Amino acid sequence: MASKNLFLLAGDGIGPEAMAEVKKLIAAMNEKLGSGFATDEGLVGGCAYDAHGAAISDADMEKAMAADAVLFGAVGGPKWDKVPYEVRPEAGLLRLRKDMELFANLRPAICYPALAASSSLKQEVVEGLDILIVRELTGGVYFGEPKQIIDLGNGQKRGIDTQVYDTFEIERISGVAFELARTRKNHVTSMEKRNVMKSGVLWNEVVTQTHKAKYSDVKLDHMLADAGGMQLVRWPKQFDVIVTDNLFGDMLSDIAAMLTGSIGMLPSASLGAPDAKTKKRKALYEPVHGSAPDIAGKGIANPIAMIASFAMCLRYSFGMVAEADKLEAAIAAVLDDGLRTKDIMSEGMTEVGTVAMGDAIIAKF
Amino acid sequence: MASKNLFLLAGDGIGPEAMAEVKKLIAAMNEKLGSGFATDEGLVGGCAYDAHGAAISDADMEKAMAADAVLFGAVGGPKWDKVPYEVRPEAGLLRLRKDMELFANLRPAICYPALAASSSLKQEVVEGLDILIVRELTGGVYFGEPKQIIDLGNGQKRGIDTQVYDTFEIERISGVAFELARTRKNHVTSMEKRNVMKSGVLWNEVVTQTHKAKYSDVKLDHMLADAGGMQLVRWPKQFDVIVTDNLFGDMLSDIAAMLTGSIGMLPSASLGAPDAKTKKRKALYEPVHGSAPDIAGKGIANPIAMIASFAMCLRYSFGMVAEADKLEAAIAAVLDDGLRTKDIMSEGMTEVGTVAMGDAIIAKF
Numbered sequence: 001m002a003s004k005n006l007f008l009l010a011g012d013g014i015g016p017e018a019m020a021e022v023k024k025l026i027a028a029m030n031e032k033l034g035s036g037f038a039t040d041e042g043l044v045g046g047c048a049y050d051a052h053g054a055a056i057s058d059a060d061m062e063k064a065m066a067a068d069a070v071l072f073g074a075v076g077g078p079k080w081d082k083v084p085y086e087v088r089p090e091a092g093l094l095r096l097r098k099d100m101e102l103f104a105n106l107r108p109a110i111c112y113p114a115l116a117a118s119s120s121l122k123q124e125v126v127e128g129l130d131i132l133i134v135r136e137l138t139g140g141v142y143f144g145e146p147k148q149i150i151d152l153g154n155g156q157k158r159g160i161d162t163q164v165y166d167t168f169e170i171e172r173i174s175g176v177a178f179e180l181a182r183t184r185k186n187h188v189t190s191m192e193k194r195n196v197m198k199s200g201v202l203w204n205e206v207v208t209q210t211h212k213a214k215y216s217d218v219k220l221d222h223m224l225a226d227a228g229g230m231q232l233v234r235w236p237k238q239f240d241v242i243v244t245d246n247l248f249g250d251m252l253s254d255i256a257a258m259l260t261g262s263i264g265m266l267p268s269a270s271l272g273a274p275d276a277k278t279k280k281r282k283a284l285y286e287p288v289h290g291s292a293p294d295i296a297g298k299g300i301a302n303p304i305a306m307i308a309s310f311a312m313c314l315r316y317s318f319g320m321v322a323e324a325d326k327l328e329a330a331i332a333a334v335l336d337d338g339l340r341t342k343d344i345m346s347e348g349m350t351e352v353g354t355v356a357m358g359d360a361i362i363a364k365f
Numbered sequence: 366m367a368s369k370n371l372f373l374l375a376g377d378g379i380g381p382e383a384m385a386e387v388k389k390l391i392a393a394m395n396e397k398l399g400s401g402f403a404t405d406e407g408l409v410g411g412c413a414y415d416a417h418g419a420a421i422s423d424a425d426m427e428k429a430m431a432a433d434a435v436l437f438g439a440v441g442g443p444k445w446d447k448v449p450y451e452v453r454p455e456a457g458l459l460r461l462r463k464d465m466e467l468f469a470n471l472r473p474a475i476c477y478p479a480l481a482a483s484s485s486l487k488q489e490v491v492e493g494l495d496i497l498i499v500r501e502l503t504g505g506v507y508f509g510e511p512k513q514i515i516d517l518g519n520g521q522k523r524g525i526d527t528q529v530y531d532t533f534e535i536e537r538i539s540g541v542a543f544e545l546a547r548t549r550k551n552h553v554t555s556m557e558k559r560n561v562m563k564s565g566v567l568w569n570e571v572v573t574q575t576h577k578a579k580y581s582d583v584k585l586d587h588m589l590a591d592a593g594g595m596q597l598v599r600w601p602k603q604f605d606v607i608v609t610d611n612l613f614g615d616m617l618s619d620i621a622a623m624l625t626g627s628i629g630m631l632p633s634a635s636l637g638a639p640d641a642k643t644k645k646r647k648a649l650y651e652p653v654h655g656s657a658p659d660i661a662g663k664g665i666a667n668p669i670a671m672i673a674s675f676a677m678c679l680r681y682s683f684g685m686v687a688e689a690d691k692l693e694a695a696i697a698a699v700l701d702d703g704l705r706t707k708d709i710m711s712e713g714m715t716e717v718g719t720v721a722m723g724d725a726i727i728a729k730f
């Protein structure tokens with residue numbers, strides 16, 4: 001039997017509370033279904049800094065590299081706002097992405113029917129929304145060099161970041177987008193700023209070539225990223241798969257997530273290239289929401305995004321499609337039953353805490 | 366009497382149609398109020414490329430530099446999609462911004478009461494919305510060097526753009542934001558990605574220092590740009606003035622504009638530093654909407670954003686505050702009367718074309 005080693009990095013803030021619900025779920029799957037998951041745990045973010053003086057230790061990085069999949073909670077909080085840039089909580093996440101070469105970040109923005117009314121957008125604009133943002137995750141301005149602050153003297157400093165994309169990076173991320181589009185509505189929209197950025201010109205060119213060479217059966221559109229942001233707000237249902245770079249993807253996926261009114265519900269998967277021999281991809285699964293330090297430790301955090309991230313893990317890392325479907329259905333069923341954590345509470349529903357929400361989903365599973 | 370030289374660059378697409386309405390308005394002001402505007406006209410964008418092979422000619426650049434204010438329509442269209450990068454339509458606009466040193470881009474996002482229902486957001490989320498985005502316009506990734514595509518051989522290319530900000534650039538744009546906040550709700554939110562970008566670290570540092578040194582009476586918040594985008598969609602009324610860099614400003618101001626449901630209505634002003642002697646700022650006024658080639662020449666474009674841009678021109682370049690107020694009131698009155706161009710048409714209203722809309726506003730003025 002293939003190994004199923006999970007490395008859990010719960011992180012800071014509400015990360016540990018949300019992860020606890022996934023741990024219960026894993027235990028239940030092992031016990032009742034004999035799923036055979038083995039788990040190990042490490043530290044990332046502020047808690048890793050407190051323990052080791054680094055946002056992730058080398059030992060934990062090694063475990064992440066060796067695992068079949070990493071489950072990641074959230075990092076950061078006001079406690080670490082003043083720590084040096086190199087060891088700030090986010091550095092742990094960025095190192096995981098870079099060292100594991102997780103170039104493909106999949107961010108579904110789905111509007112759960114039970115929550116359509118809680119969006120700030122009109123119900124008809126978001127009801128039934130199902131888009132997938134495919135964000136490049138190991139390139140662009142996040143990692144390009146030079147990246148530095150130079151002291152120019154005279155009280156002047158200069159901050160520099162560099163946006164860099166190579167052909168192969170654009171090729172492989174657009175390949176992922178086209179492949180995924182084929183399993184959905186077969187429509188990809190590529191977003192960049194080719195009218196201002198040379199990396200955008202190259203992005204547009206390579207996506208177009210990749211499409212022509214291998215995926216001409218998929219419908220491809222190009223949109224400027226600023227116009228794309230507007231269109232997301234105006235009529236998001238025009239999109240199926242959106243492929244874009246690291247920084248635009250950061251902005252656009254957060255906006256798409258917010259449209260759904262379900263930011264506490266949305267999962268993400270970050271995938272590497274398939275290994276030449278084993279065909280396995282390195283992978284990290286992470287809720288879209290952050291560490292929410294203001295509500296941490298109160299037992300009121302919404303564990304659904306973390307649980308849905310585990311569903312993505314079942315689907316993409318272990319090919320457990322039936323189980324993934326079942327888990328997603330369990331989430332929808334619990335919402336249909338009217339259970340709500342505080343962040344998604346509305347009139348007439350039943351407010352529950354983190355643990356009760358986790359229990360309810362496990363019971364339906 | 367101070368000179369009032371306006372240089373009109375109508376550009377492409379619906380630019381000329383929208384500008385025609387402002388020309389009528391200027392003529393009316395000269396005739397009835399003796400406003401004494403002198404106008405000259407030039408070419409920018411695709412039409413300039415067709416005429417001169419450049420997105421703006423040196424002669425027109427000189428006129429723009431010499432004018433008291435430039436009124437700009439819109440540039441671009443499918444006809445010029447394949448022209449070389451250096452002479453693409455947008456290059457004309459970017460050269461104007463850079464050579465005139467228009468570092469401060471003011472983009473109000475106002476929800477006209479008459480249009481609150483036509484937003485894709487819930488009416489209560491946007492009704493009464495009035496935010497001002499102050500976008501840095503001559504720095505960042507738009508102009509930093511290197512900006513190039515390198516051929517690496519083996520079919521690989523590398524696209525590079527450079528995000529650069531110096532202390533003085535951040536200081537002066539945040540100064541503009543704080544000053545404007547004092548005339549409004551006295552609240553500035555600065556947005557960057559300091560968790561990923563060194564320019565963001567510097568941005569945050571300099572805004573904080575500028576605030577402490579000179580504007581501590583203004584309320585200042587910092588927000589990560591991705592979170593800021595989400596908050597704009599979730600509850601935009603939490604903001605008063607948002608100050609951000611060139612690229613984030615591009616994205617965030619378009620999203621803010623779309624929230625209002627009034628993208629065809631929104632003006633912008635791009636201002637330089639006050640001249641040491643004359644105290645006058647170089648200035649360019651421009652609607653937020655683009656050239657909309659699909660509806661160009663049909664007489665259905667909404668001229669309001671262009672007219673509202675002229676209102677900003679009256680206010681900021683000529684200190685004609687009463688006239689600016691009156692013009693803005695005329696726009697609101699015409700909307701209250703139920704007149705709508707096609708882009709903002711809704712049931713029970715009266716659909717009119719570009720010219721009729723222009724006439725109606727001039728009649729109320």
Ligand SMILES: CC(C)[C@H](C(=O)O)[C@@H](O)C(=O)O
Nearest residue numbers: 090091093094250560561591
């Ligand atoms: C935490 C931060 C570094 C990260 C990013 O900017 O990528 C986050 O915003 C995300 O989108 O995963």
Ligand SMILES: CC(C)[C@H](C(=O)O)[C@@H](O)C(=O)O
Nearest residue numbers: 193195196226455458459615
């Ligand atoms: C036309 C384009 C170069 C421009 C920009 O990116 O700044 C436009 O989107 C804007 O916001 O004024």
